[in-house]
Amino acid sequence: xxxxxxxxxxxxxxxxxxxxxxxxxxxxxxxxxxxxxxxxxxxxxxxxxxxxxxxx
Amino acid sequence: xxxxxxxxxxxxxxxxxxxxxxxxxxxxxxxxxxxxxxxxxxxxxxxxxxxxxxxxxxxxxxxxxxxxxxxxxxxxxxxxxxxxxxxxxxxxxxxxxxxxxxxxxxxxxxxxxxxxxxxxxxxxxxxxxxxxxxxxxxxxxxxxxxxxxxxxxxxxxxxxxxxxxxxxxxxxxxxxxxxxxxxxxxxxxxxxxxxxxxxxxxxxxxxxxxxxxxxxxxxxxxxxxxxxxxxxxxxxxxxxxxxxxxxxxxxxxxxxxxxxxxxxxxxxxxxxxxxxxxxxxxxxxxxxxxxxxxxxxxxxxxxxxxxxxxxxxxxxxxxxxxxxxxxxxxxxxxxxxxxxxxxxxxxxxxxxxxxxxxxxxxxxxxxxxxxxxxxxxxxxxxxxxxxxxxxxxxxxxxxxxxxxxxxxxxxxxxxxxxxxxxxxxxxxxxxxxxxxxxxxxxxxxxxxxxxxxxxxxxxxxxxxxxxxxxxxxxxxxxxxxxxxxxxxxxxxxxxxxxxxxxxxxxxxxxxxxxxxxxxxxxxxxxxxxxxxxxxxxxxxxxxxxxxxxxxxxxxxxxxxxxxxxxxxxxxxxxxxxxxxxxxxxxxxxxxxxxxxxxxxxxxxxxxxxxxxxxxxxxxxxxxxxxxxxxxxxxxxxxxxxxxxxxxxxxxxxxxxxxxxxxxxxxxxxxxxxxxxxxxxxxxxxxxxxxxxxxxxxxxxxxxxxxxxxxxxxxxxxxxxxxx
Numbered sequence: 001x002x003x004x005x006x007x008x009x010x011x012x013x014x015x016x017x018x019x020x021x022x023x024x025x026x027x028x029x030x031x032x033x034x035x036x037x038x039x040x041x042x043x044x045x046x047x048x049x050x051x052x053x054x055x056x
Numbered sequence: 057x058x059x060x061x062x063x064x065x066x067x068x069x070x071x072x073x074x075x076x077x078x079x080x081x082x083x084x085x086x087x088x089x090x091x092x093x094x095x096x097x098x099x100x101x102x103x104x105x106x107x108x109x110x111x112x113x114x115x116x117x118x119x120x121x122x123x124x125x126x127x128x129x130x131x132x133x134x135x136x137x138x139x140x141x142x143x144x145x146x147x148x149x150x151x152x153x154x155x156x157x158x159x160x161x162x163x164x165x166x167x168x169x170x171x172x173x174x175x176x177x178x179x180x181x182x183x184x185x186x187x188x189x190x191x192x193x194x195x196x197x198x199x200x201x202x203x204x205x206x207x208x209x210x211x212x213x214x215x216x217x218x219x220x221x222x223x224x225x226x227x228x229x230x231x232x233x234x235x236x237x238x239x240x241x242x243x244x245x246x247x248x249x250x251x252x253x254x255x256x257x258x259x260x261x262x263x264x265x266x267x268x269x270x271x272x273x274x275x276x277x278x279x280x281x282x283x284x285x286x287x288x289x290x291x292x293x294x295x296x297x298x299x300x301x302x303x304x305x306x307x308x309x310x311x312x313x314x315x316x317x318x319x320x321x322x323x324x325x326x327x328x329x330x331x332x333x334x335x336x337x338x339x340x341x342x343x344x345x346x347x348x349x350x351x352x353x354x355x356x357x358x359x360x361x362x363x364x365x366x367x368x369x370x371x372x373x374x375x376x377x378x379x380x381x382x383x384x385x386x387x388x389x390x391x392x393x394x395x396x397x398x399x400x401x402x403x404x405x406x407x408x409x410x411x412x413x414x415x416x417x418x419x420x421x422x423x424x425x426x427x428x429x430x431x432x433x434x435x436x437x438x439x440x441x442x443x444x445x446x447x448x449x450x451x452x453x454x455x456x457x458x459x460x461x462x463x464x465x466x467x468x469x470x471x472x473x474x475x476x477x478x479x480x481x482x483x484x485x486x487x488x489x490x491x492x493x494x495x496x497x498x499x500x501x502x503x504x505x506x507x508x509x510x511x512x513x514x515x516x517x518x519x520x521x522x523x524x525x526x527x528x529x530x531x532x533x534x535x536x537x538x539x540x541x542x543x544x545x546x547x548x549x550x551x552x553x554x555x556x557x558x559x560x561x562x563x564x565x566x567x568x569x570x571x572x573x574x575x576x577x578x579x580x581x582x583x584x585x586x587x588x589x590x591x592x593x594x595x596x597x598x599x600x601x602x603x604x605x606x607x608x609x610x611x612x613x614x615x616x617x618x619x620x621x622x623x624x625x626x627x628x629x630x631x632x633x634x635x636x637x638x639x640x641x642x643x644x645x646x647x648x649x650x651x652x653x654x655x656x657x658x659x660x661x662x663x664x665x666x667x668x669x670x671x672x673x674x675x676x677x678x679x680x681x682x683x684x685x686x687x688x689x690x691x692x693x694x695x696x697x698x699x700x701x702x703x704x705x706x707x708x709x710x711x712x713x714x715x716x717x718x719x720x721x722x723x724x725x726x727x728x729x730x731x732x733x734x735x736x737x738x739x740x741x742x743x744x745x746x747x748x749x750x751x752x753x754x755x756x757x758x759x760x761x762x763x764x765x766x767x768x769x770x771x772x773x774x775x776x777x778x779x
Contacts, residue, residue: 026307029302029303029306030303033299033302033303034299038299039299042298042299043294043298045217045219045298046288046294046295046298047294048145048215048217048219049141049144049145049219049221049284049285049288049289049294050288050289050292050293050294052144052530052532053068053144053147053532053533053534
């Protein structure tokens with residue numbers, strides 16, 4: 001059944017839905033990542049490679 | 057390991073010895089990989105350098121070069137960088153020292169096995185996956201050991217947040233495991249011989265899903281992790297945009313996994329899969345360039361370092377090459393561009409722009425950064441570092457420009473037609489001879505790159521020589537727990553970044569979903585092959601000949617895939633079909649045409665032509681640059697093993713009747729006698745010729761393109777009965 005479905009896959013609404021889901025997920029990740037007020041936190045995290053620990 | 061605890065601070069002793077070991081192994085294998093690369097470059101320029109030696113010939117050296125470059129040089133470099141940066145980003149020592157050393161020695165043993173077996177001809181005939189099944193198992197085992205050690209370190213880290221470099225390492229470890237296991241599912245015939253369970257178009261699809269993503273997840277994502285760690289370290293300032301790195305990561309790993317089919321444009325692969333590969337490849341432009349820009353702009357405000365610091369020269373040039381390669385890759389994936397570039401040296405130039413420029417220079421920059429830190433001294437000579445940079449850079453430019461020019465020239469010559477629709481250059485060797493001068497330029501470029509590397513070796517040697525005699529691991533004080541260092545609540549992606557298992561599962565899903573959706577439909581061959589048995593299987597002697605074809609690495613220069621393009625059809629015959637390679641284990645569609653396509657070479661020439669051609673190609677094709685294969689007339693066919701091979705093929709669904717399976721060796725001997733008699737009738741009087749490998753290879757060559765059944769044929773299941 002699954003093979004038959006794949007062999008004759010021609011479901012435009014489903015393809016469109018998948019595309020919309022993919023694009024909207026991507027858009028949401030983008031918006032979340034670049035949302036307001038998050039810069040200070042990310043700036044702090046981006047300094048991690050510069051802090052190996054205090055040398056003895 | 058962490059003994060001192062004082063006011064919420066603990067002492068951490070980073071394991072520097074393992075980093076040093078991987079770094080030195082990187083340098084040793086870089087030398088071997090580059091040296092063999094230069095050797096094969098000269099062999100292509102001047103065929104007598106193949107020396108008529110079985111184990112020294114291009115077809116066996118080329119897999120050694122690619123495996124050494126990818127798994128030995130780049131592999132050891134990745135491990136060195138990961139072991140160094142992971143400990144420092146997690147503020148803890150590696151999870152287990154024994155696992156670290158098991159990983160190190162296991163990986164070197166794998167490389168040694170490859171260095172022995174590949175020149176001896178033990179090969180699966182799949183690019184970058186040539187190693188035979190026992191070595192494949194060893195790779196899986198030691199990769200798992202590495203993974204346990206890495207994830208163990210993450211789980212006991214003292215830093216809540218997992219820095220973006222570690223995300224790239226996570227995706228590398230997960231995806232490489234998936235790629236290697238799926239592509240290496242094979243059926244052993246003997247200790248060093250196996251056949252893949254995948255056949256024909258399935259094997260092609262899975263191999264290039266693997267091959268492309270080996271580039272993505274072995275030569276790109278770990279190096280991006282290194283970039284996100286070492287460039288900020290080298291310039292002593294944070295990455296340009298951490299938020300951009302988040303988008304870069306998720307977009308890259310999700311899109312990359314789909315792009316494999318761009319290696320198979322215009323082939324017999326179903327159109328939908330080709331389109332998938334092309335579209336996703338073009339989409340890769342965005343995340344790739346986002347990452348490149350992020351890396352380069354990390355130097356904002358300190359661009360003067362580019363003039364004064366050789367390490368920055370290496371890093372900036374590496375990232376620039378990353379940008380160029382990731383612009384060129386999607387460009388080459390566009391069908392109309394692929395028409396010119398595919399099977400030509402342009403692809404070789406593209407690949408080397410990435411490996412020599414991006415991977416090589418990243419490793420050199422990282423090595424120059426790490427050596428003084430690990431050995432607690434200064435680099436012996438800054439001017440030698442600068443010399444290395446300029447000589448190596450000149451080498452890459454010569455290499456890339458010559459190969460791009462050679463590829464475009466040959467690609468245009470292949471498709472050139474006159475007003476009547478006839479090929480302007482019908483003789484394939486004519487298009488090869490035109491670009492041989494550029495092969496010399498490439499060899500000179502490679503030699504310069506090697507010279508630069510030797511300068512680095514001398515510089516590193518002198519640096520280590522003047523290092524203090526006592527070398528202890530790095531000791532630092534770090535906060536005891538993350539709670540003291542982070543007080544704000546964590547939600548959303550921030551929280552996710554702290555959850556190693558959840559993060560890893562999501563990263564796995566990002567690559568797994570694409571893989572399944574892309575590969576699964578092609579596993580259902582019946583939707584593309586309507587007849588029950590449209591082609592006859594290879595006869596026992598043809599199977600033996602095919603194995604010799606694979607052993608000699610013929611696929612490194614010859615394709616077996618006539619594309620659906622007018623010039624391909626005019627030159628080689630009607631386009632290849634899916635059904636024609638349905639029993640091919642492994643598929644041999646190839647990726648490069650230094651010689652002509654062989655998909656329909658069967659019955660094109662008499663047996664005598666093939667005999668002469670294999671012993672001395674110039675006796676039938678003057679000016680050919682193909683090596684001689686004199687040992688094929690001396691080596692004896694292992695007839696007994698043929699029975700097992702046919703039996704294994706039958707177990708995987710190739711339709712042989714019981715008589716053929718039971719008497720495969722006898723059937724093969726009878727086939728060989730027919731060919732030997734034909735050669736004898738034409739004046740070849742070699743005693744015992746019917747037992748020589750060359751006869752089996754001729755049988756295979758004569759079968760290419762001749763297996764499609766015509767109306768009225770029997771069911772094709774009885775091979776023995778026809779002899």
